[in-house]
Amino acid sequence: MVQASHTVTLEQLPDLVAEHAAEAGLYDVAVFVVDIRETVLRRLTGKGGDAAGGGQEFTVRGSLPGHAYQRVDLLPESASGGVPGGRRRWWVAVTDGVERLGVVRADSDTDDEPTRDILRDLASMTALVLLSKRSFSDSYARLVRTEAMNVAAEMQWNLTPPPAYAGRGVTVGAVMEPAYQMGGDAFDYAVDGNTLHLSVFDAMGHDTTAGITANVAVAACRNARRQGASLAQTSEQVEQALLQQFSTSRYVTGILADLDVASGRLTWINRGHPLPILIRDNRWTTELACPPAGPMGADLGLPVTERTEQLQPGDRLLFYTDGIIEARDARGDEFGRDRFVGFVRRHHAGRHTLHETLRRLMAAVMDHNDGRLADDATVLLAEWRGGHQDELTP
Amino acid sequence: MSTDPPAPKKPRAAPADVQVHTAAPDRHLVTVTGHLDLHTAHHLADALQPLLDRGPHTVLVDLSGVTFLDSTGLTCLITAYRTARSTGARLSLIAPSQPVRKMLELTGVDQILDSYPSPEAAPD
Known part of the structure; x- marks a missing residue:
């Protein structure tokens, strides 16, 4: 994934992550990025000027994805969450080990420790790729802003x-x-x-x-x-x-x-x-x-x-x-x-x-x-x- | 560093007032009241400049009634100190209020600008 990411733009990143996650048995993967004030997690869809067109949002305060972000943790949704195929849905904080960039959502068939390890690996990998793209992406700058800047x-x-x-x-x-x-x-x-x-x-x-x-x-x-x-x-x-x-x-x-x-x-x-x-x-x-x-x-x-x-x-x-x-x-x-x-x-x-x-x-x-x-x-x-x-x- | 007074700007809570009193031919007392900040510091600068330009006069700046001092106000005092040093004028502060003292001590400006409790306590 890291090699494939070298020539990928921020807008292409969600597809890249989803593609490689599928090979590891993770489905319906979505990347959410936090704003600079750390109040909202916005889905990186790759569409529109802010690369978040048509995407869902969660508040950092009071939501399960927000909780995973705050605690820098891996959290499952309750089993009755209605995920298709009886799969389990996960939220995992995206971090390079220090800085928190957002969360990743993914569904899995299994609920064991190896699955959790793969989820954590996916989040780490996503963090590295995001970091490698953000310094020259205006879309990223727009994605993480909720107001105009002076x-x-x-x-x-x-x-x-x-x-x-x-x-x-x-x-x-x-x-x-x-x-x-x-x-x-x-x-x-x-x-x-x-x-x-x-x-x-x-x-x-x-x-x-x-x-x-x-x-x-x-x-x-x-x-x-x-x-x-x-x-x-x-x-x-x-x-x-x-x-x-x-x-x-x-x-x-x-x-x-x-x-x-x-x-x-x-x-x-x-x-x-x-x-x-x-x-x-x-x-x-x-x-x-x-x-x-x-x-x-x-x-x-x-x-x-x-x-x-x-x-x-x-x-x-x-x-x-x-x-x-x-x-x-x-x-x-x-x-x-x-x-x-x-x-x-x-x-x-x-x-x-x-x-x-x-x-x-x-x-x-x-x-x-x-x-x-x-x-x-x-x-x-x-x-x-x-x-x-x-x-x-x- | 703040350039806005903490109080609401409209209406102006305490527009600065600058009064000049010449006690003796070579001794002047400048009294400032209200906010000494981005919006008002030029009033003090305008009042001080001609007094400091006269050479070896004593210029006392009473700051007991100053309710707020920002970085522009402080720059005005530092500029006056620098002018006084070059013209030979004697510049002193009189009874700086608590917010003024706090700012002077925090920045170290109290080490270059002398303060006295009253105009009478300031040397000629």
Whole structure:
């Protein structure tokens, strides 16, 4: 299937998957893809501008396919589901092992462990093929959108790495809102041997220029990092790039951090941004203090201080922008830092995966604000497991 | 970073008001009330520029009545600081309100802009 997929377009993918699934004894196969806000699963039919023409939809909240998606699981429909031929109908989450892309539906004659293995294999294969097509498919971009997007959001979704990563004893997830009307928020992470780089940025303003500013900042950060610059040097090079482009009229706040995934040693700097939060044992939380060196691009000339902290296995790190805690409801009440941290602690305490926790957090923030945020809100959550890589789950 | 005040925009909850009072020939008190943001920061910039251009004068900016400060408002204060450094003017903040203090401390701007509890407490 992987070989056959090389020259297939996204629109041809459902037929390709169904064809190969039939050879393995799976019938009536359908691929469903989740939208960027993770609220709805839309069937990839290959028809129409969004490749979803005439297809069914399920909500992530409150449907069986949605349940399989949330739990990253394989779930059967009840036997009385009325599937032709007395077959069993299955829903299985489509994931590359970390990022959740949607679900696959398939019917089988058998209900044994080998069948379940084939279903999981089918879902993995579907994920890889979907991932190989999405970066150059406008149909995919339309498929995963439920609203029109502004130019800044179009830039930001291309700027950031995939919203989920796991490997070398670390899991990383990120969410950004408003998904369709973004301003200057961005996050970044990158693996460099034993080092996991983590950063979050907030460019001033809420216009297209804010998006451009964030793009310059992230590109300058990556450029410096890839040339071996330290965190302090990296932030200074970001500052220089911003000054060249915008004089002192636009600035970007941010936290830049490096985590040594072998030792658990975290190093970070603060460029005028809300401090990261450390959650330990799911019991106590603390802000990772670091004197602010002023926003990048404001040219305040303040010294950049690097701080370090030794993490313990199981520690979680929250990086965020102010929009997440300052989201206000109709009465003007802020979502607030305590509610934000409390939500992560409650939902990520064994009940949900890291990425499902973030999906639920952003849904709660959006609900709090009646579905409309006045400011960008971004959360990057990283969990360091130390020597417990085997327990990694997406 | 927000450029919109948290309160509903219509009607404007607290349009910024900028008053200039010259206490002595070389000592000026600029009082700002309301939201200091994308929509209003230019009023403060317009008021400060001619005062800072006069050279070694003392310019005090009373921010006790500022209900909201966004990144544009903060940029206006940073720009004023930079102008003051180049012209030799002495720029100080007077009694910044809680939302202003929070923003100054978060970004580190409090390290470059001095604040005093009252105009009388500010040096000449």
